Amino acid sequence: MSEFPAGAAGVIPELALRVSETLARLHQARGVTVGCSAKRAIFRCGKTTLYEYLPLATAAPPPCREPLLVCFALVNRPYVLDLQPDRSLVRRLLEAGLRVYLIDWGDPDDAERRMDLTDYVEGHLGACVQHVRQAHGGAALNLLGVCQGGVLALCYAALHPDDIARLITLTTPVDFHAGENLLARWVRGLDTALLAACGNVPGEVLNALFLALMPLRLTQEKYVRLLTGRPDQRAVEDFVRMERWIFDSPPQAAAALAEFVRMFYQQNALVRGTALIGGRRVDLGQLRQPLLNLYALDDHIVPPEACAALQDLVGSRDYTECAIRTGHIGMYVSRAAREVIPRRIVSWLQERR
Amino acid sequence: METPFSGTGYRPEEAYAAAAQRFFELLQSLSPGAPAAANAGRDWSQFAGPLAAQYEQWLRMSQSAGPWFSAAPGAAFAAGPAAAFGPLPLGPAAVQGAEQQRVWELLARLGQLQAQLAAHWGEIARSAAQRFVARAGPPLASPTLEQTLKLYELWVSCAEEAYAATARGDDFSRLQSELANVSAALLVEQRRHAESLVRAFGLPTRNEVDALYAHIKDLSRRLEELAGGAPSPAASRAPRPQAAKPRRRARGAAKPRRRT
Numbered sequence: 001m002s003e004f005p006a007g008a009a010g011v012i013p014e015l016a017l018r019v020s021e022t023l024a025r026l027h028q029a030r031g032v033t034v035g036c037s038a039k040r041a042i043f044r045c046g047k048t049t050l051y052e053y054l055p056l057a058t059a060a061p062p063p064c065r066e067p068l069l070v071c072f073a074l075v076n077r078p079y080v081l082d083l084q085p086d087r088s089l090v091r092r093l094l095e096a097g098l099r100v101y102l103i104d105w106g107d108p109d110d111a112e113r114r115m116d117l118t119d120y121v122e123g124h125l126g127a128c129v130q131h132v133r134q135a136h137g138g139a140a141l142n143l144l145g146v147c148q149g150g151v152l153a154l155c156y157a158a159l160h161p162d163d164i165a166r167l168i169t170l171t172t173p174v175d176f177h178a179g180e181n182l183l184a185r186w187v188r189g190l191d192t193a194l195l196a197a198c199g200n201v202p203g204e205v206l207n208a209l210f211l212a213l214m215p216l217r218l219t220q221e222k223y224v225r226l227l228t229g230r231p232d233q234r235a236v237e238d239f240v241r242m243e244r245w246i247f248d249s250p251p252q253a254a255a256a257l258a259e260f261v262r263m264f265y266q267q268n269a270l271v272r273g274t275a276l277i278g279g280r281r282v283d284l285g286q287l288r289q290p291l292l293n294l295y296a297l298d299d300h301i302v303p304p305e306a307c308a309a310l311q312d313l314v315g316s317r318d319y320t321e322c323a324i325r326t327g328h329i330g331m332y333v334s335r336a337a338r339e340v341i342p343r344r345i346v347s348w349l350q351e352r353r
Numbered sequence: 354m355e356t357p358f359s360g361t362g363y364r365p366e367e368a369y370a371a372a373a374q375r376f377f378e379l380l381q382s383l384s385p386g387a388p389a390a391a392n393a394g395r396d397w398s399q400f401a402g403p404l405a406a407q408y409e410q411w412l413r414m415s416q417s418a419g420p421w422f423s424a425a426p427g428a429a430f431a432a433g434p435a436a437a438f439g440p441l442p443l444g445p446a447a448v449q450g451a452e453q454q455r456v457w458e459l460l461a462r463l464g465q466l467q468a469q470l471a472a473h474w475g476e477i478a479r480s481a482a483q484r485f486v487a488r489a490g491p492p493l494a495s496p497t498l499e500q501t502l503k504l505y506e507l508w509v510s511c512a513e514e515a516y517a518a519t520a521r522g523d524d525f526s527r528l529q530s531e532l533a534n535v536s537a538a539l540l541v542e543q544r545r546h547a548e549s550l551v552r553a554f555g556l557p558t559r560n561e562v563d564a565l566y567a568h569i570k571d572l573s574r575r576l577e578e579l580a581g582g583a584p585s586p587a588a589s590r591a592p593r594p595q596a597a598k599p600r601r602r603a604r605g606a607a608k609p610r611r612r613t
Contacts, residue, residue, distance in 0.1 A: 012380060014498055019373050026369055110559075111566050182520060189530030194537040199544070213520075214513055215416060221509040223372035228502060243365055 019227045025236040032237045034244060035079045037091050039102070043131045046115075047106030048124040050131055053082075053094055062097035063350040066142045066165050069132050070102045071125060071156075073148035074252060074260075075206055078104050080245045080332045081146070087238070087333050092342030098349075101132050103149075108253040113200045115253040117260060118278040121155050129156065129163050140165040142349065147171045147302065147328075151264060154310075155277050158286045166352060168292045168345060171302050171331050174284075174310045177268045179303025182213050187265050196258035203249030213300055242333060271309065284310070290318040292348045294341060299328040320348060375411065379508065380501065382407060397489045401482040408512060409478035413471060452546060459539050466532050473519050473528070481508075481515035 043050040070090075072078035081102070082090040093100050103125065108115060132141050143164045145153025150172025157164040176184050186209075195201070211218045226239055269275035275282035291314055295307035304323060311319050322344050326334045331341070382403050485508050493500060519525050548558045557565075 012498065012501060015380070015501070016377070019376075023369060023373065027366065030366075111562075114563065114567065180521065182517075185521060185526040186529040187533075189527055189534070191534045191537065194534055194541065198537045198540045212416060215412070215516065216509055216512045219368070219415065220372045220375055221506070223369050224376045224505065227369065227373055227376070240365070247365075 015228055018230055022227045022229075022231060022236065025231070025233050026240065028233065029237045029240040032240050032244070034084070034241050035082055036085045036088055037082050037094060042101075042135070043128065045124050045127045046112065047108055048128070049104045049106060050128045051102045051104060052135075053090055053100040053102065055097075055099065056094045059095055060097040062099070063346050064098075064142070064353040066139060067099035067101055067132055067136050068093065068142045068144055068349075069129060070100065071128075071143060071145045071149040071153045072103060072105070073146060074105050074120065074152075074256065075148055075203075075249060077245060077248055077250065078102055078146075080242075083241050083245065083333065084238070087241075087338060089332070089338075089342055092338075093345065096342065096346040098346070099136075101128070103128050105250065107250045108200060110200060113254040116255040117152070117155070117263070120256055121152050122159075122278045125152055125156050126160070129160070133163065142166045142168065144168040144170065144345070145172055147173075148260070151260075151270070154270065154284060154287070155275065155282045157289070158282045158284055159277060159280055161286050161288060164289055166290045166292070166349065167287065168294070168348075169307070169310065170294045170341070171296055171299060171307065171328060172293070172310070173264070173302045173306040174313065175268065175271045175306050176265050177271075178309055179305035181303050181306060183209070183301065184265050187261050190261055190266070192258040192262040192266070195261065196254045198254060200254050201252040201257055203251055206252065207247060207249050210301065238333075242329070246329070271313065284313040285315040287314040288316050290348075290352050291316045291320070292345065293319070293321040294331070294344065295321070295323055296327055296331045296337075297323050297325050299331070301328040318352070376505065379404075379407065379505065383504070397486045397492055401486050404485060404508070405478040405482035408481055409474050412474040412477065416470075416474070452542065456539070456542050459535055459542065463532070463535050463539070466528060466535060469524075470528055470532070473525055477512075477515045477519050480518065481512040484511035484515060 038054040039051040040054065041049050042052045070078065070081065072081070082088045085091060090100055090102070105120070105124070129141065129143070133139065140163055143153050143157060143166075145151070145168070147170065150169040151174075153167065153169065154172065154174070157167050173181075226236070231239070263269045263275055267274060270282065270284060273281065273283055273285075291310070293307060293310050295302070295304050297304050299307075308321065308323075311321065322340070324331065324337055324340055326337055331337050383400060488511065489504065489507060496504065544559065548560065551558050
């Protein structure tokens with residue numbers, strides 16, 4: 001696409017030229033690839049795949065003995081953590097000598113629409129935890145939960161505290177009613193039984209929901225800023241990779257999504273201590289292992305207050321938090337986050353080896 | 354209304370081009386040659402009406418049915434109640450008796466909710482334009498490129514502030530939930546009708562397949578348990594013995610906290 005709307009050139013020719021140039025670059029960038037670190041699938045459980053990232057030959061001495069298992073959100077793909085060499089949390093952790101494992105939940109099909117949070121937490125996450133533990137002599141591991149995956153990680157760690165040596169949460173909501181949580185307001189009146197009866201929810205529906213939180217900025221201004229900003233080809237390719245991730249959302253198992261909305265968004269069950277997984281109450285007070293809580297201060301999806309609430313609920317006396325001035329997506333790819341987050345995780349683990 | 358963000362696939366090049374088009378339309382409406390500028394005085398008030406109208410139209414087109422509905426495969430509902438009934442070649446008229454009545458009621462309710470949402474779009478657009486006029490300062494006769502971009506950024510900020518102010522409100526939030534509920538109810542009705550058709554043709558229904566799937570899952574779990582092999586994910590769902598709980602730290606009691 002190299003044309004601009006008729007009449008626009010007459011308004012401001014230079015802007016029109018910039019837009020035209022960037023559109024041409026965007027066209028060239030269509031074939032960019034995502035993902036950069038070598039990994040291999042070591043375990044499968046339904047649609048869930050457990051990956052092991054291959055250690056780097058040039059890695060530093062390991063900061064700790066335990067491997068790190070990354071539990072990503074159900075609503076997005078985990079490759080954002082390893083998007084490209086200079087934007088890869090995974091790559092930085094491998095360089096620091098950590099053994100890194102990652103859970104990819106895959107795409108649930110219609111036969112799996114009744115999969116609920118117990119299936120995900122006790123079934124799939126639990127099986128992955130046990131698999132990694134067995135591969136490392138049975139010792140407890142370090143667990144990194146990202147966004148919604150952090151909620152699953154908190155639930156698992158609270159129910160099985162002996163499996164988890166140290167817990168790290170990244171942009172993880174805990175108090176779903178704290179701060180300006182637009183999502184929580186919008187879904188408060190949702191009939192979750194009806195939602196579950198509808199079958200799996202396409203990823204596009206959730207994307208549309210996220211875009212509707214700030215529609216003009218996320219569907220217009222973001223592009224205008226790129227189109228008029230004279231980006232070079234590399235910046236355009238970075239942008240396209242990120243766009244691909246944002247709009248590449250897996251479908252959601254109906255029962256699990258409905259349960260997540262009801263239990264966390266509507267009932268705020270982590271704070272009230274009423275969350276039930278497999279019939280057992282999730283008591284965050286059971287979390288006594290060292291805890292690192294990383295979150296964004298300008299997050300429009302998970303308000304910082306929602307993350308910071310964790311401190312008052314856990315039983316751990318070794319609680320550290322790190323707030324970064326960026327947005328939700330910025331926590332994965334912004335320059336500040338790219339530098340601070342891996343460094344913070346590694347130094348925190350080193351201090352507790 | 355199809356947008357690059359609706360339907361079953363995001364179309365990036367369309368999104369870029371559409372954003373560029375909207376951007377230039379906005380610049381045109383704010384340029385000295387725009388119709389509103391003919392009577393412009395020393396502020397932007399003459400532009401408020403056209404700006405608001407343009408933004409309202411965009412909101413209507415892109416957000417008319419709320420995120421729940423516009424992105425769903427059956428978005429044809431939004432085009433009109435009598436339009437195609439989702440992905441199946443079944444219209445409301447094909448549904449019989451009480452079910453038909455229920456579908457018409459739901460479609461009528463959907464129309465009401467969309468009308469209520471439309472009232473919010475107007476309110477948001479007017480508020481955005483007012484904020485912009487109040488903060489934009491005097492119009493420049495020949496703004497530089499940077500000044501133009503700053504003006505655009507200001508407009509976006511005003512528009513988002515106005516949107517957020519309404520979107521956080523109870524009425525708007527209730528509407529979002531209701532839209533989702535009505536959309537879901539329509540989908541359930543559609544499925545119910547499809548099930549009756551499938552049954553009439555002697556084919557297994559969704560519910561029957563689900564029951565079979567659950568049965569197979571349960572049998573697999575029991576088989577693995579009997580074989581004494583590694584516990585399957587389903588088996589590992591069984592509650593584990595829980596260690597005695599240490600006493601909770603009293604709320605508000607001192608706890609070391611590190612913050613970096």
